[in-house]
Amino acid sequence: MSxxxxxxxxxxxxxxxxxxxxxxxxxxxxLTEYLPVSSPDTLWQSMRYSVLSGGKRLRALxxxxxxxxxxxxNSDIEPFLPLACAIEMIHAMxxxxxxxxxxxNDDYRRGKLTNHKVYGEATALLAGDALLMLAIExxxxxxxxxxxPQVMLNIISHFCHAVGASGMVGGQxxxxxxxxxxxxxxxxxxxxxHIDAQTIEAIHKSKTGALxxxxxxxxxxxxxxxxxxxxxxxxxxxxLGFAFQIADDLLDSTGNLETLGKTPGKDLAANKMxxxxxxxxxxxxxxxxxxxxxGLAILNNRVxxxxxxxxxxxxxxxxxxxxx
Ligand code: GRG
Numbered sequence: 001m002s003x004x005x006x007x008x009x010x011x012x013x014x015x016x017x018x019x020x021x022x023x024x025x026x027x028x029x030x031l032t033e034y035l036p037v038s039s040p041d042t043l044w045q046s047m048r049y050s051v052l053s054g055g056k057r058l059r060a061l062x063x064x065x066x067x068x069x070x071x072x073x074n075s076d077i078e079p080f081l082p083l084a085c086a087i088e089m090i091h092a093m094x095x096x097x098x099x100x101x102x103x104x105n106d107d108y109r110r111g112k113l114t115n116h117k118v119y120g121e122a123t124a125l126l127a128g129d130a131l132l133m134l135a136i137e138x139x140x141x142x143x144x145x146x147x148x149p150q151v152m153l154n155i156i157s158h159f160c161h162a163v164g165a166s167g168m169v170g171g172q173x174x175x176x177x178x179x180x181x182x183x184x185x186x187x188x189x190x191x192x193x194h195i196d197a198q199t200i201e202a203i204h205k206s207k208t209g210a211l212x213x214x215x216x217x218x219x220x221x222x223x224x225x226x227x228x229x230x231x232x233x234x235x236x237x238x239x240l241g242f243a244f245q246i247a248d249d250l251l252d253s254t255g256n257l258e259t260l261g262k263t264p265g266k267d268l269a270a271n272k273m274x275x276x277x278x279x280x281x282x283x284x285x286x287x288x289x290x291x292x293x294x295g296l297a298i299l300n301n302r303v304x305x306x307x308x309x310x311x312x313x314x315x316x317x318x319x320x321x322x323x324x
Contacts, residue, residue, distance in 0.1 A: 020318075051131065058244070068308060069220065084215075086135040158217065212244060
């Protein structure tokens with residue numbers, strides 16, 4: 001049987017629903033443990049409110065699946081759980097900050113009031129800050145006994161890059177610059193103020209793609225992937241991250257508050273530059289499907305084992321075809 005047929009078949013012989021439920025359950029248990037009821041009271045409540053409020057846990061799942069792509073599906077994933085949970089903490093903090101009035105000014109997230117609507121802007125801001133630090137602390141404290149410190153330092157360095165000015169924070173500011181919401185950012189736009197495919201891709205790659213790429217890369221790195229494997233998985237994550245963002249933008253234009261858990265139609269209302277608002281739904285869907293094919297093709301490589309990449313294949317399909 002050719003490798004391509006094997007990939008097609010995996011849709012049927014790999015029980016992704018059970019796989020992802022089992023992994024999500026573990027992630028929830030561990031996150032609850034890492035975020036105890038503690039003091040200062042309100043700060044911890046606010047942190048717990050956003051981290052333990054559901055969410056697809058896609059980034060944590062990607063991290064675990066990338067580790068499994070290297071160590072195998074029946075291996076112990078315990079050593080990778082703190083890293084996967086730390087990534088969910090960072091993701092949650094980025095959502096808290098993103099929802100603030102100074103940025104997207106959203107009232108709903110994951111079907112609940114946003115953090116600042118419940119706890120106020122000052123606490124929401126500080127809960128985000130504390131989560132960022134808790135993520136790093138958790139990863140270090142819970143991993144130090146089992147992992148090579150050199151590998152851990154490498155992961156922390158990549159983490160800083162993915163989150164900071166070259167990653168999420170940088171992407172967010174470019175997004176604001178092109179949305180025209182922020183004054184004094186003229187230098188951050190290109191000379192013509194013209195938004196093109198390359199610019200949208202650059203914004204997506206940093207704002208959303210960087211953490212997704214880090215999730216995949218870091219899981220594999222902690223699992224001691226070799227250079228070739230890491231490079232392929234990064235290429236795969238690039239495709240997935242971009243496809244995920246286009247899916248997110250499509251859902252924003254077609255979904256509703258009930259299914260999305262957040263206010264739909266905000267991109268168009270805010271004049272945001274997305275693949276959907278700039279090129280329309282039809283081309284956006286086409287681009288997303290192309291990225292899905294490209295991502296699956298990347299996994300079809302002799303340096304990765306077909307059996308071991310099944311969760312990653314299914315997570316890519318899920319990122320594209322999800323309904324929320
Ligand atoms: C990271 C230091 C630091 C600051 C934050 C606000 C900000 C800087 C960056 C914005 C990043 C952001 C919120 C990007 C959008 C990503 C996105 C599409 C989020 C939705 O992700 P899902 O659908 O959410 O995975 P769930 O709720 O399922 O977890």
